[in-house]
Structure formats: C-alpha cells, structure tokens
Amino acid sequence: MATGYTIKRNQYLDSVFLMQVAKRLSEEAGIEQVAALMGTEKNKGLLVGMGFEDAEILSAGPNDLIIVLKGKSPSAVNAILDNVDAWLLRKPSSISESVSRTMDEALVRQPHANLAVISVPGEYAPSEARRALERGLNVFLFSGNVLAEDELSLKQYARERGLIVMGPDCGTAIIAGVGVGFSNVVRPGPIGVIGAMGTGLQEFSTLVHQGGSGISHAIGTGSGDLSDAIGGISTLSALEALEADPKTKVIALLSKPPGAKTLTLLVERLNRCSKAVIACFLGIRKYPSEMDIAFTTAHTLDEAAALATQMATGKPVVRRGIGSQELQELVARERGGMAPEQKYLRGIFAGGTFCYQAQQLMRDAGLVVYSNAPLDGMLGLADPLRSVAHTLVDMGTDMFTQGRPHPMIDPTLRRERILAEANDPQVAILLLDFILGYNASPDPVGDLVEIIAKAKRTVSQRGGFLSVAASVCGTEGDPQDLQQQIRTLEEAGVVVLPSSAQAALFSGMLALSLQV
Amino acid sequence: MRKPVKTELEELLRNGPVVVNLGVREFAESLQDQGVEVVHVDWAPPAGGDTEMAELLDKLL
DSSP: OOEEEETTTTOOOOOHHHHHHHHHTSSSTEEEEEEHHHHOHHHHHHHHTTTTOOOHTTTOOOEEEEEEEEEESSHHHHHHTTTTTHTOOOOOOOOOOOOOOOSHHHHHHHHHHHHHESSSSSGHHHHHHHHHHTTTTTTEEEOOOOOHHHHHHHHHHHTTOOEEEOSSSEEEEETTTTESSOOOOOOOEEEEESSSOOOHHHHHHHHHHHOOOEEEEEEETTTTTTTTTSSHHHHHHHHHHHHHHHHHEEEEEESSSEEEHHHHHHHHHHHTSSSSSEEEEEEOOOOOOOOOOSSSEOSSHHHHHHHHHHHHSSOOOOOOOHHHHHHHHHHHHHTTTTTTOOEEEEEEEEEEHHHHHHHHHHHHHHOOOSSSSSOOTSEEOOSSSSSSSEEEEEEEEEHHHTTSSTTTTTOHHHHHHHHHHHHHHTEEEEEEEESBTTTTTTHHHHHHHHHHHHHHHHHHTTTOEEEEEEEEEOOTTTSSHHHHHHHHHHHOOOOOEESSSHHHHHHHHHHHHHHO | OOOOOOOHHHHHHHOOHHHHHHHHHHHHHHHHTTTTEEEEEEEOGGGGOOOHHHHHHHHHH
C-alpha cells in the first residue's frame, strides 16, 4: 500500500469535473482509492476520515485543489502525481469561447440574460443567487445545503420582483422546450408542470411524451418549497406564470405532502385556478375531510401523467404497462428458481422520488419496508449502509453524496450496494431505476449491467435466483439510446417495466408472493 | 395581438432562457447543445475562499 497527495494552490475546479477526474484516476492500474476535492473544511474532514492528516493538506483553502491517492505501489501513485496537470485538462468544448470571470462580466457579454443557473458550493449559493436576482435574472439554483432562512429571503425577494427561484436543490427544469440541469428531451405541448421533486418532473414529462402529448414548461421549485417554513412561494409564482402562459392548457403539480398550513393555502389557490389542474402529492394518505377540493388528484406519477395527457388531448389514454394477468405470470416465472430462504426485496435507487413513490405503493400493498428516507408510516433504516428485511435505499441522500457526485452520474456506490445485497442469502429481488437525459451518465445501464450479471451469478451459485426489476426514465430523443438501454437490461435477464411505479408494483407483488 | 407580459418569469417562459451559468460547466454545455445563448462564468470562491472577506465585499459592491 502506498499513499500520496498533491495540492494545486489557487486552482478552483467544479465538483462534477473533479468527480470525473477522480473516476478516471481510480480506473488506472494499481490505484485503489482517489479523492479530488477543493480544500473546504468539510472536504478536509472527509480526507482526514480517509487517513490524510498532513499539515499541508489541513492548511489548504477553498481555492486549493487537493488530490489524494492510495495505490498498490509507490510507482503507481507517483506515475499519476508526476503528471497530474495532464489529468486536469478539460476536453475542448465550444463553451470555452464564452467564459467570463464574474456574473457582471457575463452580463456585459449577454445583457439579455434572463436566467442564472447556479451550481456553486452551498455556502456561496445565497450570495450568488441574490446577486442574480438583483440584476433581474430568474434563478435555477442547483446548489444544496442552503439554509431555510436564506431560501425564504431569496424567494421573498424574487417574488416581490416578479422573478422565481427554482431551488435550492433543484435538479430539473424545462423552459420553453429547453432542458435545464437533469432533464429529458420531450415533445413541446400543452401541459405545464410544477415539481418539488426532480426525478418526479423527469418521470412525469417522459410519461406525458410517451402518452402522445407534450410539455410547455416544467418548473422545479426545490424540495422544501411547500414546507411551512417557505410557504410555497416559488410554487405560487410558477402557478401564476403557467396560468398566464398561452401555451399551457393543463397544469400539474408534483410534490411530497405540503406542510399543513401551506396545503390549506395551496388548495385554496388551486381551486380557483382558471386552467385544469392535477395535483399529485406523493405519500399523502388523505386530504383533511373539511377541505373542499375542486381539482383533480392523482395517486402516482403515472396516474398524474395519464390524467394530464387525457385532459390535454381530450382522448382517453391507453396507459403503457402490463395487465394484471401478465403481471401474475411474470411473478410466477420470476419466483420459480428461488431458494426457500429468499424472501426480501431491496430497492437501490438513484432517483429520490422513485424511492419515495415505491414506498407509497408498497405501503398500499401492505408490505412493510425500511428506508433511509422513510415515508410517513414506514420504518427508518438504523444504518443506511446496511439493508434489513425489505429495504428501499435512496442513494442520492446527503450521506451518500458527501464528497462525491449524485448516483445519476457516478455509479460507484450503487455498484457496491448491489453486490452487497446479492451476498445476503435472504435477498430475492432487486429493484433499480435508470435515469437518462441531459447531464446524466452517458450510459446509465452500461455502468451497472456487469454488476447486475455478477449479482445474479452470485445468487445462482448459491442455488437460488435473483429477480431484478427496473424502469428506465427517458425518451428516444435523449442523448443516451433509450431502446439500447432497455435491450441491454433485458439481455441481462432484467424485467424492464414501463415506469418506476410499475416496477415497484411488480417487485412488491413478487415480495408479497414470497411471504406466503 | 400578444398579451402584455407582466413579470420577468412570464417573460422567461414566453421567450425562452438566455443563460448565465455559474459553476458546473456541463450545465452550460448541455444548454449550448440545445442552441441556447449561454455565457459560462468560470466561478471560484470570492476573496480566495475567505468567507468574512467575501461578505464584506458583498456589502461594498
């Protein structure tokens, strides 16, 4: 074992690029562990946790790049450290021609800008977002770890000026056909959608597309917008804008259950919306009985997309999916080769919304599941790293993304977790999601397919059978090849269902059949 | 006749985004790939990462 590090003073690089660097380095022969991080206090804490406590590392600042390596031999580590600059070169890109140093310089170059897309570290995000709002720009705030008081103050400031803050922690938007952040290529159309859940917006918009309709705008609000601390400020601004937008005929709203006060306010506002409204509050058990609801409600993202499409086209939607008889047959087939001790379901999700929706469906089906992001009424996982009984893990929570990118980009932790699940003799079913679109991994299925095959082999060698169910969120227009992604999964023996809800339903039914 | 635009947000929806991107470069690239006008800010922590100094500069500027 050999270790080494280098510090590049005053060389700030963004976290997504650094993750790519770390990923490429970790694939080099003889390299076992890599971290490439800016020298923030939090990151230095992570490095201490990895065993790097040198005074030089601890003295690095947020503008200093630190690369640490653990390898099999000093020569493997030194080969990289001697040539580190070459690893930090970006591939040439057309964007290099329009790079500015500051927001104000950028606005001189582009005085008509109307949207700031901000993905700087959370501690700097409020001041950059404020600067953008002061200059009359709407804000798409990808950064997370923003305090609720900062979120509230930014959103109030924006609302007073007719602007919107999408976020913080906002991953997805489609504005007039343009995908911002993690988004899919969908047909333009009459359905406007507001979402406090990123992958929820992606699933909804792709299902609408596949149902034959299209999206006018998809506006993310950040997951905390409908909490009582924020009061739905961005949701209300988005609703007003979609109501005024001539292209939007139907408005859908997707969120976890709002705070009690915010729900009352929102229902009152939705009731008097001049356009058709569908609300899907995932996980909500029921609306307060005294509440008068004058809009359509949907229980799942599939239902929300089907209802919206039906309202927009005026035609009943043939929902893609398999019938109950086919589902029964599939369950019977998949459980055929299982060993008697195999009984548990493990969902390993990249999309937080998918983990949440799956819990709702399992709760409805009477299946008790554990999760690191538990839905009301479900059980919290004591140790997010270790599954027990039926477990659904959201691999995109802060704990898993500290110092590394989201599982939609970096498959490393999902790979490790899939193998860990396969090593548990009681595991019968793996439930997975794959998310295509702009800024996602160029080959999400390719990232995991060998590990899935290995997991299946591991269980076969024990005399059992591992059922793997999955959904792929995407369209044929996405940069990744949707049909090829599905084919590759099917060739690996994965049961691919047309939506995340249906994949959850199938695996839940299979799990229930094993309890008998 | 077009209805007059009331807010900056309505204007954004009507005309589509013209973007200033701060942070992750890939977000700017995917926008440019879609034909969007985008200026990327090669962002670094202000005041060399000194938060107190950055806050002071924020107030002054």
